[in-house]
Amino acid sequence: EIVMTQSPATLSVSPGEGATLSCRASQSVSSNLAWYQQKPGQAPRLLIYGASTRATGIAARFSGSGYGTEFTLTISSLQSEDFAVYYCQQYDKWPPLFTFGPGTKVDI
Amino acid sequence: QVQLQESGPGLVKPSQTLSLTCSVSGGSISSGTYYWGWIRQHPGKGLEWIGYIHYSGSTYYNPSLKSRVTISVDTSKNQFSLKLSSVTAADTAVYYCARAIVMVRGVFDYWGQGTLVTVSS
Numbered sequence: 428e429i430v431m432t433q434s435p436a437t438l439s440v441s442p443g444e445g446a447t448l449s450c451r452a453s454q455s456v457s458s459n460l461a462w463y464q465q466k467p468g469q470a471p472r473l474l475i476y477g478a479s480t481r482a483t484g485i486a487a488r489f490s491g492s493g494y495g496t497e498f499t500l501t502i503s504s505l506q507s508e509d510f511a512v513y514y515c516q517q518y519d520k521w522p523p524l525f526t527f528g529p530g531t532k533v534d535i
Numbered sequence: 536q537v538q539l540q541e542s543g544p545g546l547v548k549p550s551q552t553l554s555l556t557c558s559v560s561g562g563s564i565s566s567g568t569y570y571w572g573w574i575r576q577h578p579g580k581g582l583e584w585i586g587y588i589h590y591s592g593s594t595y596y597n598p599s600l601k602s603r604v605t606i607s608v609d610t611s612k613n614q615f616s617l618k619l620s621s622v623t624a625a626d627t628a629v630y631y632c633a634r635a636i637v638m639v640r641g642v643f644d645y646w647g648q649g650t651l652v653t654v655s656s
Contacts, residue, residue, distance in 0.1 A: 463582075470647060472646070476639055477639065518641020521640065522595055523595050524597060527584070
């Protein structure tokens, strides 16, 4: 099983500032990496897939990068609605065994 | 716009079978473009993929749950279902149904709102 880790566990940011979230895979997942945003009481929302492709309707202030085992989600100029938990997820292997990271909470 | 909605009992007794249904609207479950899956989230914890199914009947399960999980599809009702047998308190979680894109296999682009299932006597 590919183990995903995320850092930091919590990131405190002021509105208008940028944020950089990290995700690491225990083995290479190529670019088969997605990012999701989850707000309290809501389902996760797909932000990024293919490590760097924004999902439909996702604001340009969200960007993803990385390949192999190291990935980054960058949020430029945080808006109030961006304070949430962010999860990375790998989908590299077939037959599938998709795994998620433990999440990074972005708070004020 | 595709919408997914979970339904089923919110309380299940230990050793019994958890059964949930996901109703899909705004799109056909028979589209070959998607897998239809289940993901759960233990209270205050992260996300765990349970498995998914293609309308053709192909199923894929998380090996850690495979012996207890069955996912099925009912194209006539545009629904798919999850059965998890021999449940324990460790199966208490919010269960989400979600759609995955075949072309990228494991990317879940639409999710239901989730339903909390508590395992308790």
